[in-house]
Amino acid sequence: MTDDTVRQTTAGSGTREEMDSYDVLVVGGGVAGSTASVFTARAGLGTVVVDDGESILRRNAHLENFPGFPAGVNSNLFTDMLEAQSTRNGADHLDGRVTEVRRVEDEAGEETPGGDARFVATVATDESDDTELAARFVVVASWADVDYLDGLDVDVRDAGSKRYVDDDGLGRTNVDGVYVGGRLAERYHQAIVAAGHGAEVAITLIHDSETPYYHDWVAPEGYFTDRGREVPPGCEEISETERQARERESIAAMQEYFAEPHPEPQRTHPSLVDDELGRLSDE
Numbered sequence: 001m002t003d004d005t006v007r008q009t010t011a012g013s014g015t016r017e018e019m020d021s022y023d024v025l026v027v028g029g030g031v032a033g034s035t036a037s038v039f040t041a042r043a044g045l046g047t048v049v050v051d052d053g054e055s056i057l058r059r060n061a062h063l064e065n066f067p068g069f070p071a072g073v074n075s076n077l078f079t080d081m082l083e084a085q086s087t088r089n090g091a092d093h094l095d096g097r098v099t100e101v102r103r104v105e106d107e108a109g110e111e112t113p114g115g116d117a118r119f120v121a122t123v124a125t126d127e128s129d130d131t132e133l134a135a136r137f138v139v140v141a142s143w144a145d146v147d148y149l150d151g152l153d154v155d156v157r158d159a160g161s162k163r164y165v166d167d168d169g170l171g172r173t174n175v176d177g178v179y180v181g182g183r184l185a186e187r188y189h190q191a192i193v194a195a196g197h198g199a200e201v202a203i204t205l206i207h208d209s210e211t212p213y214y215h216d217w218v219a220p221e222g223y224f225t226d227r228g229r230e231v232p233p234g235c236e237e238i239s240e241t242e243r244q245a246r247e248r249e250s251i252a253a254m255q256e257y258f259a260e261p262h263p264e265p266q267r268t269h270p271s272l273v274d275d276e277l278g279r280l281s282d283e
């Protein structure tokens with residue numbers, strides 16, 4: 001979260017509250033959005049992911065073609081782990097549905113956007129009234145939903161029953177500061193492609209934000225410095241002791257993740273069962 005978050009500011013005779021303000025708002029915490037958030041958060045950009053919990057991947061019965069899982073992985077577990085990786089790297093997550101994104105100059109609410117925010121989003125949540133969030137950059141990674149973009153004049157293309165957001169090949173839309181990732185950008189309908197595209201879009205955004213950035217790499221101590229080179233921005237050198245500590249933590253975390261079958265029931269297409277989330281009964 002940025003320093004601009006939740007400050008009080010004086011406007012005229014009354015006091016207006018400042019809404020939460022981030023560098024990056026990611027709409028959709030599925031495969032592409034969660035991956036994008038890992039990169040933007042690790043680059044030091046205050047990042048929030050708003051997701052209503054319905055990655056299409058949760059309908060998969062067993063994910064067997066994502067690299068790194070030789071015997072496959074439960075797709076619910078995989079999706080949970082993506083979110084955990086995002087929060088661990090510093091991104092905030094909010095359960096909810098983005099219903100509108102508009103420009104700051106069109107803002108007329110009781111709260112005022114902080115810092116150099118360019119966009120304001122309305123988020124519907126189960127717990128409370130609608131929440132407003134402000135951001136400098138927006139990554140749209142909401143699989144098929146584009147309704148919340150109506151006020152921004154983002155180029156959206158109809159393709160039969162689907163709608164896609166046009167991009168420049170690197171994730172930039174026609175609206176400065178708005179990026180698109182994953183299936184919504186009409187990339188191939190595979191999780192690894194969505195993840196890769198989320199990363200690509202995030203790196204484009206990081207470059208556009210003028211954040212000093214070379215590669216998000218972790219290298220052994222001395223890799224750069226023992227050759228008389230500065231550690232480039234985005235990179236980290238770690239000692240062997242630190243490497244071993246991180247490996248131990250990784251082993252413990254993965255053992256915990258894979259200790260038991262995932263409790264979520266299998267989902268299918270919602271039209272096939274009497275359940276709005278498409279959940280099958282356990283039998």
Ligand SMILES: Cc1cc2nc3c(=O)[nH]c(=O)nc-3n(C[C@H](O)[C@H](O)[C@H](O)COP(=O)(O)OP(=O)(O)OC[C@H]3O[C@@H](n4cnc5c(N)ncnc54)[C@H](O)[C@@H]3O)c2cc1C
Pocket residue numbers: 027028029030031032033050051052053054055056057058059060061062063064065066096097098099141142143144145148181182183184188189190191192194
């Ligand atoms: C039955 C099935 C099986 C599959 N099996 C495989 C497989 O074996 N291997 C494989 O590689 N791929 C598989 N896929 C495809 C894979 O799931 C997708 O390609 C991938 O999930 C696309 O990623 P994405 O980030 O674009 O969308 P998603 O992962 O769907 O993420 C989009 C997210 O945006 C959220 N969202 C949408 N609108 C809003 C909003 N307004 N506000 C907030 N959040 C919002 C959604 O809730 C969702 O969490 C399968 C798909 C299906 C349907």
